Amino acid sequence: xxxxRQKTKTMKAKLAALLFFLFFLYIVxxxxxxxxxxxxxxxxxxxxxxxxxxVIIYGILGFLISRAFPAGVRLGRVSLPIAIIALLVFxxxxxxxxxxFSTRTADPIDLACSWTGIFLGxxxxxxxRERQKAK
Numbered sequence: 001x002x003x004x005r006q007k008t009k010t011m012k013a014k015l016a017a018l019l020f021f022l023f024f025l026y027i028v029x030x031x032x033x034x035x036x037x038x039x040x041x042x043x044x045x046x047x048x049x050x051x052x053x054x055v056i057i058y059g060i061l062g063f064l065i066s067r068a069f070p071a072g073v074r075l076g077r078v079s080l081p082i083a084i085i086a087l088l089v090f091x092x093x094x095x096x097x098x099x100x101f102s103t104r105t106a107d108p109i110d111l112a113c114s115w116t117g118i119f120l121g122x123x124x125x126x127x128x129r130e131r132q133k134a135k
Contacts, residue, residue, distance in 0.1 A: 010068070014069070017065050024061055028094060032104060054116075065084060065087055068083070070129065088115060
């Protein structure tokens, strides 16, 4: 792959990660204000739907961030992208911040679901990256 094509692909990955993160921030702010659109509420209007939503939305975000910012740090036998570590911290702070809002409830199980999504998204991104290198 030529250099220009690689840079374009990298920029597209970063743009996708940024746009999805902005969309995610909109959802968080709307939920914090108690104004989550009915369409989004209806997506997880089933038992444990909120937790499934955490896995899915953080999984997508983890995937996009891992693809866009693959530079990592080694933690023992595991290497994690620095951006994924930042997302893990962000998700913990976001979950904790819910205790401040009367319309939200902080829940450690929700945080575990968020982290599960982040790790799954990161794993899929790494798996795809390795497959592309092998080609």
